[in-house]
Amino acid sequence: MQIRHAEPADYGRVIGRVNAWWGGREMAPMLPRLFFVHFEGTSYVLDDEDGQLAAFLIGFLSQTDPEEAYVHFVGVAPEHRGEGLGRRLYERFFEDARGHGRTRVRSVTSPANEESVAFHKALGFEAERVAHDYDGPGEDRVLFVKPLG
Template sequence: MKDDLDRIMDVMDAAFDPAWAEAWNRRQVSDSLALPHTHYLLAGPDGEPLAEEGDAAGFALTRFAPGEEELLLIGVRPHLRGKGIGRALLARAFTEARGRGAERMFLEMRDNNPAASLYRSMGFEPIGRRKAYYRLPSGQFLDAITFGRDL
């Protein structure tokens, strides 16, 4: 039987294109989840919280710090994108972050990430840019954009 780490890694392997080198490996995810302020959500194919059994359609990893939450990663299986799963995960992440006392949520992404439209539609706004922050396997550099949203 798969555990939640297996489910996260299954989605990670499907959702993140290796050309961008954004996926975390199992050890990175496991080490992150061992920290007391890192949280995860799993979604089923309709965006609902995943039941005990079955494969995850998507996941989100967040980290809480006093007054704020950071979205570390979010992924949805490619064949299920556009069905509201990412929106559902973000909405649940907002609710849970508020429950932990967060007043703002932040995320950072590469400049050309198509998920920017999802983030903007969910109330995130760009608040900063780091020039040439991400180095791709090809050797190319891309800016990082930081987004923030009040909760």
């Protein structure tokens, strides 16, 4: 499977699957079309051998801090989990962020999502802290940072 840049045409493919990939949780509002329009160069898609969406990563270069890049959302189809697709997407993002002079990558996840917390730590992210009410009342998040060496 080859990694390619996300395109606006991928929006419907991702939105049509993301809630199911999260066990029916309403995740689609976290992925407005603007990510597929304005961050093509730092967002990626992987299709399986049948041309079906297998994984995606939505990321961007910080407009505020020229040293940072940010991973906003990553998804892997349930039938492809454990194949290293998420790691491949992150590594591609790290490579491209370095190419743009970025020295660190940030990401956040829910502290209740233990698999995501473990995954980020396995990728070399450090948990800076848990930010209470980060995404609104009761929406705590683990704030991660990964230095790019």
